[in-house]
Amino acid sequence: MLTILMAILIPFIAAIFIPFIYKFIPRINIGWFVLVVPIILFIGLVRYVPSVAAGKTYIKTISWIPSAGINFTTYLDGLSLIFALLITGVGSLVILYSIYYLSDRESLGHFYVYLLMFMGSMLGVVFSDNMMVLYVFWELTSISSFLLIAFWYHRKQSRYGAQKSLLITVTGGLAMLIGFVMLYAMTGSFSIRENIAAIGEFTSHPLFIPALVLVLLGAFTKSAQFPFHIWLPDAMEAPTPVSAYLHSATMVKAGIYIVARFTPIFGGEEVWFYAVSGIGLLTLFWGSLNAIRQTDLKALLAYSTISQLGLVMSLFGLGSVALHTGASSNSVLYTQATFAALFHLINHSTFKGALFMVVGIVDHNVGTRDVRRLGGLMSLMPVTFSIALIGSFSMAGLPPFNGFLSKEMFFEAMLMMRNVDVMSVGSWGTIFPIVAWIASIFTFVYSMIIVFQTFFGEHQPDRLDRKAHEASKGMLIAPSVLAVLVVGIFFFPNIIGNYLLRPAMAAIYPTFSGVNQLTPHISAWHGLKNNMPLFMTIGVVIIGYLLYITLHRWRSLYSVGPMLWNLDTLYNWSLKQMESSSTALTDYYMSGHLRDYLTYIFGFFLLAIGGSLVLFGGLSFDVSNDAPILINEVILVLVMAIAAISIIFVPSRVTAILLNGVLGYSIALFFVIFRAPDLALTQIVVETVTTALFLLCFHFLPELKRETSVRSSKIFNGIIAISAGVIVTVIALSVQGNKLFDSVSIYFENAYELTGGKNIVNTILGDFRAFDTMLEVVVLFIAGIGVYTLIKLKARKGERDVED
Amino acid sequence: MKTNDVILRTVTKAVVFIILTFGVELFFAGHNSPGGGFIGGLVLSSALVLLFLVYDIETVQQGIPVDFKKVAAVGVIFAVGTGVGAVLFGAAFLTQTFGMFHLPVFGDTELATVVLFEVGVALTVVGTVVTIILSISEDV
Numbered sequence: 001m002l003t004i005l006m007a008i009l010i011p012f013i014a015a016i017f018i019p020f021i022y023k024f025i026p027r028i029n030i031g032w033f034v035l036v037v038p039i040i041l042f043i044g045l046v047r048y049v050p051s052v053a054a055g056k057t058y059i060k061t062i063s064w065i066p067s068a069g070i071n072f073t074t075y076l077d078g079l080s081l082i083f084a085l086l087i088t089g090v091g092s093l094v095i096l097y098s099i100y101y102l103s104d105r106e107s108l109g110h111f112y113v114y115l116l117m118f119m120g121s122m123l124g125v126v127f128s129d130n131m132m133v134l135y136v137f138w139e140l141t142s143i144s145s146f147l148l149i150a151f152w153y154h155r156k157q158s159r160y161g162a163q164k165s166l167l168i169t170v171t172g173g174l175a176m177l178i179g180f181v182m183l184y185a186m187t188g189s190f191s192i193r194e195n196i197a198a199i200g201e202f203t204s205h206p207l208f209i210p211a212l213v214l215v216l217l218g219a220f221t222k223s224a225q226f227p228f229h230i231w232l233p234d235a236m237e238a239p240t241p242v243s244a245y246l247h248s249a250t251m252v253k254a255g256i257y258i259v260a261r262f263t264p265i266f267g268g269e270e271v272w273f274y275a276v277s278g279i280g281l282l283t284l285f286w287g288s289l290n291a292i293r294q295t296d297l298k299a300l301l302a303y304s305t306i307s308q309l310g311l312v313m314s315l316f317g318l319g320s321v322a323l324h325t326g327a328s329s330n331s332v333l334y335t336q337a338t339f340a341a342l343f344h345l346i347n348h349s350t351f352k353g354a355l356f357m358v359v360g361i362v363d364h365n366v367g368t369r370d371v372r373r374l375g376g377l378m379s380l381m382p383v384t385f386s387i388a389l390i391g392s393f394s395m396a397g398l399p400p401f402n403g404f405l406s407k408e409m410f411f412e413a414m415l416m417m418r419n420v421d422v423m424s425v426g427s428w429g430t431i432f433p434i435v436a437w438i439a440s441i442f443t444f445v446y447s448m449i450i451v452f453q454t455f456f457g458e459h460q461p462d463r464l465d466r467k468a469h470e471a472s473k474g475m476l477i478a479p480s481v482l483a484v485l486v487v488g489i490f491f492f493p494n495i496i497g498n499y500l501l502r503p504a505m506a507a508i509y510p511t512f513s514g515v516n517q518l519t520p521h522i523s524a525w526h527g528l529k530n531n532m533p534l535f536m537t538i539g540v541v542i543i544g545y546l547l548y549i550t551l552h553r554w555r556s557l558y559s560v561g562p563m564l565w566n567l568d569t570l571y572n573w574s575l576k577q578m579e580s581s582s583t584a585l586t587d588y589y590m591s592g593h594l595r596d597y598l599t600y601i602f603g604f605f606l607l608a609i610g611g612s613l614v615l616f617g618g619l620s621f622d623v624s625n626d627a628p629i630l631i632n633e634v635i636l637v638l639v640m641a642i643a644a645i646s647i648i649f650v651p652s653r654v655t656a657i658l659l660n661g662v663l664g665y666s667i668a669l670f671f672v673i674f675r676a677p678d679l680a681l682t683q684i685v686v687e688t689v690t691t692a693l694f695l696l697c698f699h700f701l702p703e704l705k706r707e708t709s710v711r712s713s714k715i716f717n718g719i720i721a722i723s724a725g726v727i728v729t730v731i732a733l734s735v736q737g738n739k740l741f742d743s744v745s746i747y748f749e750n751a752y753e754l755t756g757g758k759n760i761v762n763t764i765l766g767d768f769r770a771f772d773t774m775l776e777v778v779v780l781f782i783a784g785i786g787v788y789t790l791i792k793l794k795a796r797k798g799e800r801d802v803e804d
Numbered sequence: 805m806k807t808n809d810v811i812l813r814t815v816t817k818a819v820v821f822i823i824l825t826f827g828v829e830l831f832f833a834g835h836n837s838p839g840g841g842f843i844g845g846l847v848l849s850s851a852l853v854l855l856f857l858v859y860d861i862e863t864v865q866q867g868i869p870v871d872f873k874k875v876a877a878v879g880v881i882f883a884v885g886t887g888v889g890a891v892l893f894g895a896a897f898l899t900q901t902f903g904m905f906h907l908p909v910f911g912d913t914e915l916a917t918v919v920l921f922e923v924g925v926a927l928t929v930v931g932t933v934v935t936i937i938l939s940i941s942e943d944v
Binding site for chain 1: 853939940
């Protein structure tokens, strides 16, 4: 059986091989090879469904940095399984779709590497129990999303959208990281499970609320909640398969995953409830309101995604009320909201995925996504039209599609808010169903726009770039599968309810016994009596229909007054301000003089080290343990001192370099005297190589010119130089007198038994402190590449070195 | 520099092999006496530097057709990879082990996984040093 660790690693391993396959088998579309990966993962994960539904969870820990509490712990429960199935399931369909969507001329190798990288990191997010590991994968999803949005990087809009999404989501991610560290400070564990188990012990901690807010910031930015939603419409510059996958079905839902995952920890808090449900409701309303004004179908879908994510978010907010009072028969009622949220999450992925693919097909076959130019495509593209109809009606919440079921449950949950008597909600609760209802009317209107303005009305071939025709069969497979799911879930919703949602509910409400009570029986028909949600839906349809047919009369309202107020303007303005102010700052201190930079470095060194030595009373000298100084050592020191001082006065570069070499070789001699042959060897070889390097560099430079500088700067330089020397000496001397930590040499006493090596220096480098050595090697490599690129890739004379 | 320096060239031909041998010896000696990946790598690269100084770059690269950037990259991957390798066997990252084996020619020999790690270090050092020197000298 597929282990969870393998599920995370397989996409990454596959991504490594993609460039090779792409290069050596150019005739077959690379997408077919990629397609195998999510299908295998999906099948492997589906096989977990029965055992997870029976209440089993899988956990496996691989220690990574145990001393810092960071371990690679994979954890599979109902909640992560839902997301993993969405990632691999929708992923398979999207890749299948992209094979037909993207032409062979695109750099498909890059595309699929990014996509696989994204898939792996997304699986990493949902399967990681350790918050630090989760964070790493979280940011990896941002980066792969960045690369995918900028896939057509020659377009300015693509680069802008990619930068925007990266800036916003990574800022949120950083906030979340701080939140995680705060949680660690409170509980001493990065494990989410252990944090959940410790709940109650730290809720009164002063850091609890800040941690909550910071984690929510991460979730909100990723899930495009108001006011961070502005990145999502710009992310639509990505190829349509990416929009369907990342920006509607998976990555944007990572924020929702975080909210669901952390509900057991933070859910009982008032702040959590108000933030999640309030922001969610606001996003729902704002997204649906703005979707109507869009003329680009993809932008419309972007706003509708924002709005639907808000809907799911607000439901999770309501569901958290259940944790406020603890497990009781009263609070079980509120868990229904969470159930509706999870249900709608799945439904949204099916119908929104299908809709994105439909829009992609229209764009691909007609050449435009502008609803003002589209129309009358129904008879020309009948299959596409059917899928669009199913998807939009499901989004609008009409039967017989799955969106209807979850929309009804959403209304029911919102109506429940009228009766909430905890968290001082009181009469405010009435606002919830009203806002939800109005937002649903707008949802209905924009869903109708998608179908009717694209496929009905007058066909205007002269306004289209290409002749309209039905898409190829292959391109229609993926959206058809999703459309079938949309209908299928409507008729058999309880399969999903029992097998997927029930274990997820158990994960979100671990303290509630009898989880089976939390899973309601989903049915489409509740009768007419006391069926408020149904009447609300009927109201939505009637008013929505009236609004839709009068759309041309009131659409102009969007161009008046406050509707023009735009968060994008604020974003662009602050970006510009940041750029100009940082340019000004950089221009101020990056003077281009090496002397200035050395002054900064040494100045900081003096202040930081010297300052802390004085502040913490580190200035103590103890010479009692020191060995006596021998005459040959004195001679060596004298040689070094003379060499060092003469460097300042010699007239030629070559002499200066050689004198510098004298210093290095003398130090090597010291190592020999103090019986450190390894260091002596290293020092000699390094000195040889660097001297050769210097000679290479400076051999062709003109002779040194005596610098003419004013007296005051000379004095200043002298002060800096002398005090840097003094500080180093003082440190060396005071190290003897201060022992803050235990000696580390006990580690190495058994070096031979532990490592089999007699050379203790090497056992330290290779065995005991191998992590340091490894990173040093990496640093060395980066430095080498840095030198190489600096020299080789610099702009030729006359070329512009700044890209527009 | 004089282009036709017979003595230097003749000496170099012999000396380079001595240095290379010394480098390899240092590399393998590392576990029990002075030496190791870093120094071994440095000595090897100093032999290469000597070659580059005495002959011109084209001649040397004809004889040693290796892209040293790739050597460095392979080295880094090796060093990190051996760390990951330990994880696959269920041990902590970068755990090293060793054992005594009886080999046909060498007799009882100690084999340690740390050698693999050191190979990575040595390759990175050789690759990086030569890359830096080559790119600087080509720039002049």
